[in-house]
Amino acid sequence: MYKQLVSTHLRSLFVHRLTKAAVWGPPTQRPLQRCYHDKPDLDKEIEAITDLATTAKDEMDFAMESRNSVYYNEDKKAAHEAVEDMAQAYAGLLGRLSAADKQVVETRIGMKIKEIQSAYEIMTLSDIED
Numbered sequence: 001m002y003k004q005l006v007s008t009h010l011r012s013l014f015v016h017r018l019t020k021a022a023v024w025g026p027p028t029q030r031p032l033q034r035c036y037h038d039k040p041d042l043d044k045e046i047e048a049i050t051d052l053a054t055t056a057k058d059e060m061d062f063a064m065e066s067r068n069s070v071y072y073n074e075d076k077k078a079a080h081e082a083v084e085d086m087a088q089a090y091a092g093l094l095g096r097l098s099a100a101d102k103q104v105v106e107t108r109i110g111m112k113i114k115e116i117q118s119a120y121e122i123m124t125l126s127d128i129e130d
Contacts, residue, residue: 042101046108049089053109056082056116060123076127083120086113 059082063075090113094102 042097042104045093046105049086049093050109050112052082052086052089053112053116056086056120059083060116060120064123076123079120079123083116087117 056079059075059079063072063079066072066075090109093105097105
């Protein structure tokens with residue numbers, strides 16, 4: 001009787017842990033996917049804009065590193081194009097969304113977009129001062 005009770009309890013713990021692991025992943029990680037809404041396409045578009053933002057930030061970093069070198073103008077042009085691509089994709093996405101979805105997008109990536117645009121403006125203003 002005792003063995004059967006322990007066996008049943010261990011089995012239920014095992015099933016519970018399997019179910020929990022399937023939903024949450026290993027115990028040291030956060031949930032596998034955070035989805036604030038029921039639109040996975042929106043998540044993909046946000047991810048694409050985040051990738052564009054990362055590219056824009058990298059291009060600006062390259063431009064700042066190459067300042068006062070022969071490569072600076074080309075790097076600055078690449079940074080400008082990357083920032084414009086990011087801004088156009090972000091504005092295009094916001095233009096197609098409902099008010100609720102706009103709020104979700106602005107909450108998730110709006111600040112990052114504004115920071116990159118501001119950093120680019122500062123970079124171009126510092127060129128004027130030099």
